[in-house]
Amino acid sequence: MDSLGRDGAQYLLPAELADDAVSGALAPRFKLRDGRPLTTERTFYDTFDGRLHAADLVAVHAEGRLVLAHAETLTELAAAERPDAPERIFATELEGERLRELLEPLVEVRALLPIARTRSRVRRLGVLDDHAKTVVRLILEEPVARSGRSRVALSPRLIVAPVRGYDRALDRVRSALEARLGLVPAQQPLHDEAVAAAGGRPGGVRAKPELTLEPAERADRAAAAVLAQLLGVIEANVAGAVADLDSEFLHDLRVAVRRTRSVQRQLAGVFPPEPLGRFRAEFRWLQQVTGPARDLDVQLLEFDALRSALAQARAGEVEPLRGVLEERRLLAHRRAARALRSRRTSSLLESWAEFLEGLHELPEDDRPDAADPIGELAAGRIRAVHRRMVKLGRAIDDDSPPEALHDLRKKGKELRYLLELFGGLYARDAVKPMVGALKDLQDTLGRFQDREIQAQTLRERSAEVGARDDGAAALMAMGVLVELLERDQAAARSQFAERFAAFSSKPARALLERALA
Amino acid sequence: MTRVLATYNIKGGVGKTSAAVNLAFLAVRDGRARALLWDLDPQGASTYLFRIKPKVKGGGRKLVRGKSDIHGLIRGTDHEGLDLLPADFSYRHMDLALDATKRPTRRLARVLAPLAGDYDYVFLDCPPSISLVSESVFEAADALLVPLIPATLSSRTFERLEQLVSGEPSGEPQVLAFFSMVDARKRLHREVMERLADEHPSLLRTAIPAAADVERMGLHRAVIGEFAPRSRAARAYEELWAEIGERLAPERRP
Numbered sequence: 001m002d003s004l005g006r007d008g009a010q011y012l013l014p015a016e017l018a019d020d021a022v023s024g025a026l027a028p029r030f031k032l033r034d035g036r037p038l039t040t041e042r043t044f045y046d047t048f049d050g051r052l053h054a055a056d057l058v059a060v061h062a063e064g065r066l067v068l069a070h071a072e073t074l075t076e077l078a079a080a081e082r083p084d085a086p087e088r089i090f091a092t093e094l095e096g097e098r099l100r101e102l103l104e105p106l107v108e109v110r111a112l113l114p115i116a117r118t119r120s121r122v123r124r125l126g127v128l129d130d131h132a133k134t135v136v137r138l139i140l141e142e143p144v145a146r147s148g149r150s151r152v153a154l155s156p157r158l159i160v161a162p163v164r165g166y167d168r169a170l171d172r173v174r175s176a177l178e179a180r181l182g183l184v185p186a187q188q189p190l191h192d193e194a195v196a197a198a199g200g201r202p203g204g205v206r207a208k209p210e211l212t213l214e215p216a217e218r219a220d221r222a223a224a225a226v227l228a229q230l231l232g233v234i235e236a237n238v239a240g241a242v243a244d245l246d247s248e249f250l251h252d253l254r255v256a257v258r259r260t261r262s263v264q265r266q267l268a269g270v271f272p273p274e275p276l277g278r279f280r281a282e283f284r285w286l287q288q289v290t291g292p293a294r295d296l297d298v299q300l301l302e303f304d305a306l307r308s309a310l311a312q313a314r315a316g317e318v319e320p321l322r323g324v325l326e327e328r329r330l331l332a333h334r335r336a337a338r339a340l341r342s343r344r345t346s347s348l349l350e351s352w353a354e355f356l357e358g359l360h361e362l363p364e365d366d367r368p369d370a371a372d373p374i375g376e377l378a379a380g381r382i383r384a385v386h387r388r389m390v391k392l393g394r395a396i397d398d399d400s401p402p403e404a405l406h407d408l409r410k411k412g413k414e415l416r417y418l419l420e421l422f423g424g425l426y427a428r429d430a431v432k433p434m435v436g437a438l439k440d441l442q443d444t445l446g447r448f449q450d451r452e453i454q455a456q457t458l459r460e461r462s463a464e465v466g467a468r469d470d471g472a473a474a475l476m477a478m479g480v481l482v483e484l485l486e487r488d489q490a491a492a493r494s495q496f497a498e499r500f501a502a503f504s505s506k507p508a509r510a511l512l513e514r515a516l517a
Numbered sequence: 518m519t520r521v522l523a524t525y526n527i528k529g530g531v532g533k534t535s536a537a538v539n540l541a542f543l544a545v546r547d548g549r550a551r552a553l554l555w556d557l558d559p560q561g562a563s564t565y566l567f568r569i570k571p572k573v574k575g576g577g578r579k580l581v582r583g584k585s586d587i588h589g590l591i592r593g594t595d596h597e598g599l600d601l602l603p604a605d606f607s608y609r610h611m612d613l614a615l616d617a618t619k620r621p622t623r624r625l626a627r628v629l630a631p632l633a634g635d636y637d638y639v640f641l642d643c644p645p646s647i648s649l650v651s652e653s654v655f656e657a658a659d660a661l662l663v664p665l666i667p668a669t670l671s672s673r674t675f676e677r678l679e680q681l682v683s684g685e686p687s688g689e690p691q692v693l694a695f696f697s698m699v700d701a702r703k704r705l706h707r708e709v710m711e712r713l714a715d716e717h718p719s720l721l722r723t724a725i726p727a728a729a730d731v732e733r734m735g736l737h738r739a740v741i742g743e744f745a746p747r748s749r750a751a752r753a754y755e756e757l758w759a760e761i762g763e764r765l766a767p768e769r770r771p
Contacts, residue, residue, distance in 0.1 A: 002597070065549070079549075126595065132738075133568035134595040164600055165592035 002139060002161035003075040007170055010190075011183040013140075013156040022138065022158065025180040026127060026173060033134065035124035042118045043085035044191040047110035048240055048249065050204020055106055058191055061085040068099055071189055078102050088113055088245060109301060111246035115204075116194035117146045118154070127173055135169035137161040143190060147198035154193050157186060205236045207252035208420070209259075215375025215425045220270040220367065222374035224356040226421050227263055230256045231353055238345075241290075242337045247297040250336065254294055257287050262417040266381045269369030272362055275355065282348045286339070293336035296329035299457055306454065309484050310477055317477040320470050324461055378422035379516040385415045386512060393500045402452060405496065409445035412438060430515030437503045444492050444499045451489035455482045520765065521629065521639045523658040523690070527674060529645035532664040532697035534562040535731050536754075537642035540662070542740040543758040545598035550637040553591065553600045555629075557611070557654070558644040561604030567594045568738050569603050576607035578614040581624045587631055596740075600636075608644070615649040622649065626657035647681070655682050658690040660765060664697030664725070667709040675717060691766055695757060696724035698731075721764065723757040726750055 004010065018024075023032045045059040045066075046052045052059055058071045066089070067079040080096025089112040091103040103112075120143040126134035139159040145152045160177070162170045177183045192202035209229035213222050233256040240249030261283050264276060303322055307315050339345060364370045369377055392408045416438055423431040458478045465471045465478065502508065524537040537554060544552040556563040561571035569592045579585045591600045607614075615621040629639060643654050655661070663678060665671045675694055682689050694717075700706050714720055725731070728750040730741050737744045741751045 063548075131568045134593075137597070163593035165590075 002137060002159060003069075004073045004159070005075070005162045006073070007167065007174075008073070008162050009160045009174060010186040011158045011160070011177065012186045013158050013183070015156070017181065021181055022125075022140070022177070025176050029176075030135075030169075030173065031128045031132075032138070033126035033128055033132075035126070037121055037123045040120050040122050042120070043114050044116045044118075044194065045089060045112040046115045046204055047107050047112060048204055048237075048245070049110065049206055049252075050202075051107050051110065052112075053192075053203045057106075058189065059089075059103075059112055060191070066094075066096075066099070068102055071191075085114070085117075090246075109246060110248050113245060115200060116191050116198055118143045118190065118194050119146060120144070127169065129166075129169065135163055135166040136173045137163060138173075141190075143194070145194040145197040150198075152197040154190070154197060155186075157190065158183065205233070207233055207237075207248075207255065209233070211424075213374055213422065213425055216373045217375075218360065218370065219267060219372045219374045219377045220360050220370040222422075223263060223267045223270050224359045227260060228353070228356050230260045230263075231349065231356070234260070235349060238340050242340050244333055244337070247301060250290060250294055250297065250333075253340075254287065254290055257283055257290075258413070259417045259421065261287065262414055263421065266385070266414065266418060267369065267377065270367055270372075270377075271359070272366045279348075279352060279355070282344075286345060286348065289339040290336045293329070293332040295453075296325060296332050299325050299454070300329060302450075302454070306481060310480060314477050314480070317473040318481065320465050320468050320474040321458070321461060321478060323468075324464050374422070375425045378418065378425060382415065382418050382422070382512075382516060385411060385418060386509075389415060390504045390509075393504060396496070396500075402448070405445055405448055405493070409442065409449060412442045412445060416442065426515045430511050434508065434512050434515070437508055441499045441503045444495050448489055448492040448496070451485045451492065455485040455489070458482050458485070519629075519633055519636050519639055520660070521626075521641065521658045522660050522662055522761075523641035523643055523654045524662045524664065525641075525643045525651065525654060525658075525678075526645060526663055526665070527647055527677065531645075531666050532725060532731070533645070534558070534566070534642055535734065536662055536664055536697065536725070536757075537640050538563050538566050538734075539740050539742065539751075539754040540758050540761070541599055541638070541640045542596055542742050543755060544638045544640075545596055546742065548598065551598045551600075551635065552638040552640060553602060553632065553636045554594075554640040554642060555602040556604035556642050557608060557650065558604055558642055559606055559609040559611075560644075561606075562735075563642045564601065564604040566734060566738055566740070567592075567601050569594070569601055571604045571606065573603055573605035573607070576605055577611045578607065578617075580628060581611065581614045582618055583624075583627060587628060612649045615653060622652045622656050625650075625653040629657060651681075655690055660691040660693050660761075662761065663692060663694040665694050665713075666698050667696050667706040667713070669705075669709065671709060672713055672716065675713070675720075691764075692719070693721055693761055693764055694719075695721040695760075698727040699724045700727045721757065721760050723753060723760050725753045725757065 002008075026032065040062055043061040045061070053071070056071045057068060057077070058074075059066065059068050061067075061082060064081060064083050065079050066082040068077045069075060070077065078096055078098040078101075080094060080099045082095070090109075091100060091107050091112070094100040094103065120141045123140040125138040125140065127136035127138060129135045137160075139161065141157045141159065143154045143157070145154055158177070160170070160174055188196075188202070195202045209226060211225060211229055213225070234253050237249045237253040237256070240246070241253050261280065264271070264280050264283070268276065300322070303325065307318055310318060360370075389408060389411045392404070392411060396404050396408065416435070419431060419435050419438070423435065458481055462475055462478060466475050468474070522540070524533040524540075526533055541552050541554045544550055554563055556571075564571045573580060573585075573590050575585045580587070580590070587602070591602055593600050615624055618624050625641070632639065641654055641658060643651060661678070661682065663675070665675060678694075679692055682692060696710055699710070710724065726749055728748065730745045730748045730750045733744070734741060741748060741754065745751055
C-alpha cells in the first residue's frame with residue numbers, strides 16, 4: 001500500500017476518462033514514467049462489530065502480508081508475513097509482535113473476519129521532474145469486489161502518493177488533476193466501497209441499539225422501535241454464533257435477548273397479555289438453551305487469568321481442567337447451535353418481528369400503558385426499579401445469604417438496561433453519574449457472583465479431572481484455586497457496603513429524581 | 518529496530534558508493550523494509566545517482582549540532598521505501614563542525630536518533646578518510662561494509678581497520694569486508710583473494726566484479742538492479758546483500 005501521508009489523495013475516476021487524460025493534464029510541466037501493470041488481490045478484515053473501522057484503521061492481506069494501516073492515509077502501522085489470507089484471525093495468535101500489540105487491545109477476544117475481497121488491476125506511474133526524477137507517484141487502480149461467485153466492478157481510482165521532500169510538486173500535480181480533469185477526492189476508502197458492494201455495512205454491526213426517542217412518543221411505538229433494533233442484533237448474530245466464529249456472537253445475541261426480556265417485563269402494559277406471555281416464554285427458552293455454552297465460553301476466557309493466580313511452578317498443573325472445559329464447551333455449543341438453527345427459533349423471530357410491526361394497531365383495552373408518553377412511562381419504571389434496588393440493598397447485612405446479593409444484581413441489570421435503552425430521553429449529565437455508580441456496584445456484585453460460580457465449576461469438574469491420568473496434581477491445584485476464589489469473593493463482599501452506599505446516597509437519588517422529572 | 522550499516526574504506530575509489538546505493542536498493546526492493554541512505558561524502562555521488570539536489574538546508578554544521586529538523590531534509594528516491602539524506606558541499610568541513618561539538622564522536626548517532634522506528638536500515642555512505650567523521654561513523658554503525666580491492670596492501674588495510682574499530686566505547690561495529698572491483702582474469706586478484714580468505718575467515722564470500730555495468734551507473738543515474746537487473750554485477754550485489762543478512766549479528770547492542 002502506498003501511504004498518502006497528510007497531503008496525498010485518492011480520486012474516483014470517471015469511467016469515460018480517456019487513457020491519456022492524466023498525462024495530458026500534467027503536460028508539459030511533468031512527464032510520466034509508466035510501470036508494468038500488475039494485478040493485486042486484497043482481503044480486508046475487521047471484527048463483526050467494526051472495531052478497526054471505529055478506530056480509523058484497516059487490516060488487509062495482500063501479497064503474502066497482513067498489514068494494519070491507517071484507513072484514510074493508508075500509512076502502514078505494522079505488518080506480518082502470512083502466505084495465505086486466513087478465514088479468521090485472532091489477535092492473540094498473530095506472528096508479528098508489533099501487529100499483535102496494536103490489535104490485541106482493540107479487538108480483544110473478537111475474531112478478525114474477511115469483510116471484503118478485491119482484485120485490482122494496478123498501473124503505477126512516476127511523475128518526473130526536469131531531471132527525470134520521480135517527484136510524485138500515481139497509482140491507477142481498477143478494482144473489482146469479489147464475494148462468493150459474484151463480481152462487482154468498483155469505481156476506478158487514481159491515487160496520488162507523495163514522494164518525501166517534494167511537496168510543491170505534489171501540490172501542482174493535485175491542482176492540475178483537480179482543475180483540468182475535475183477530479184474530486186473519493187469520499188469512501190476502497191474497502192468500505194467493497195463492503196457496500198457485497199451487500200455489507202461498512203463499520204460492521206453494532207451490538208448496542210442506537211436510537212433517538214422522543215419523550216412524547218407513544219410508549220408502544222417507542223418500545224416496538226427499541227425491540228425491533230434488539231431483534232436486528234439477535235438476527236445479525238445468529239450465523240456467527242452457529243458457526244462459532246468467536247465467543248462474542250453468542251454473547252451479543254444473549255445480551256440482546258436479555259434486554260428484550262427486560263423491556264417485555266418492564267413495559268408489560270404496552271403489550272396485550274397474550275401473545276406477550278407466549279413470547280416471554282419463548283425468549284426465556286432461547287436464553288436458557290444458549291446459557292451453558294456461554295458459561296463455558298466465560299470459563300475458558302477466564303482460564304488464563306485463573307491459571308496465573310497460581311504460583312508459576314504450579315500453573316501448568318491445572319491444564320487438564322482446560323481440556324475438560326473445552327470438551328464440554330464443544331458439546332454445549334453444538335446444542336446451542338442446534339437450537340439457534342431450529343424452526344422454533346426462526347419462527348419465534350419471525351412472529352416477533354411481525355408482532356412488533358403491528359403492535360400500535362392492536363386494540364388498547366388490554367394495553368393500559370400503550371398510549372402513554374414513553375418519557376413518563378420509562379421514568380416511572382426507572383424510579384420503581386431503583387427504589388426496589390435500594391430496598392433490597394438496605395436489607396443486606398453480613399448475615400445475608402449470597403442469594404440476596406444475586407437478586408440485587410439481577411435488579412441492577414434491569415435498571416442498567418432501562419438506562420441504556422431509555423436513558424437518552426433524559427438529561428445526559430444527570431443520567432451518566434447514575435450509570436457510573438450503578439456500574440461500580442454491579443462490578444462488585446458481579447465479582448462476588450463470578451467467584452462463586454468459578455469455585456462451583458471447579459468443584460463440579462473435580463470428578464472428571466480426577467479421573468484423568470494427569471488428574472491428581474490438577475486436583476491439588478484446583479483446591480488452591482477454590483481457596484483463592486473464596487478469598488476474592490469475600491473481598492468483593494466486604495466492598496459491597498461502600499459501593500451500595502455510593503449508589504443509594506441521598507445526592508445520587510436526588511440527581512436521578514431531577515433527571516427524570 | 519533500525520540497523521545502521523556504513524560503507525567505509527580508508528581509501529577512495531574502491532566501490533563504496535556503488536555498494537551503498539545498490540545494497541540500499543536491494544534492502545527495500547521487495548517492499549518489506551524501509552531504508553535511508555545518508556550521503557556523507559561531500560562529492561555527493563549517491564545523491565547524484567538518485568537525481569537529487571546535493572543541498573542540505575543549513576549545511577553540515579547545523580545538522581551535526583542537532584539544530585536542523587532532519588525529517589525536513591530527507592528526500593524520497595525513485596524507489597518506494599528508500600529515502601536519501603543528501604550530500605552537501607559543506608560536508609567537506611564536517612570534521613571541523615564535529616570538533617566544535619561536545620562528544621563529537623557521538624554526534625552522528627545523535628543526529629539519527631529521531632529517525633529510530635522510521636527505517637529498518639540506515640546506510641551511511643562515508644567519505645574515504647580517517648577522521649572525526651569516521652570515528653563518529655564507527656560509533657553510529659552496527660556494521661561496517663568494507664569493500665576491498667584485491668591488491669597486495671589490502672590485507673594491511675583490513676587489519677588496520679579492525680584495529681581502528683576495536684575498543685569503541687559503545688561496542689565495536691561488526692566489520693563485514695568483501696572484495697570489490699574484482700577482475701577474475703588477473704592472477705594477482707585471484708591469489709590475493711585466496712590468501713586473504715585463509716588468513717581472515719571472517720571475510721564475506723561474495724565478490725563484486727569490476728564490471729562495465731558498475732561504471733555505467735553514473736551514465737544512467739540509476740542503480741544496476743534497474744537498468745541491468747540480470748547482469749553479473751546485479752546478481753553479485755544480490756548475493757552480497759543475502760550474505761550480509763545472514764552475517765549481521767541479530768542483536769548487536771544492548
